[in-house]
Amino acid sequence: MVDYKKMYATLVGRVDDVLQYMELDFQDPYRMKTAAGFLHKALLEAEDAYLAATEGEEPEEE
Numbered sequence: 001m002v003d004y005k006k007m008y009a010t011l012v013g014r015v016d017d018v019l020q021y022m023e024l025d026f027q028d029p030y031r032m033k034t035a036a037g038f039l040h041k042a043l044l045e046a047e048d049a050y051l052a053a054t055e056g057e058e059p060e061e062e
Contacts, residue, residue, distance in 0.1 A: 002053040007046055014042035 018038045025031050 002050060007049055007053075010049075011042060011046045014045075015039065018042070 018035050021038070022031065022035045
């Protein structure tokens with residue numbers, strides 16, 4: 001079973017960390033590119049966690 005609360009808390013925590021990192025200097029292109037990389041990594045990790053948690057389950061029909 002998917003623990004959505006844990007996934008949500010983890011992703012929101014990661015986004016908050018990145019926003020704090022970005023606030024130090026929004027004018028620094030390197031900092032913004034690094035922040036984008038952090039966000040991308042967080043999304044991939046959340047996707048991996050979701051896929052691992054739902055492995056073997058039947059897909060939902062729309």
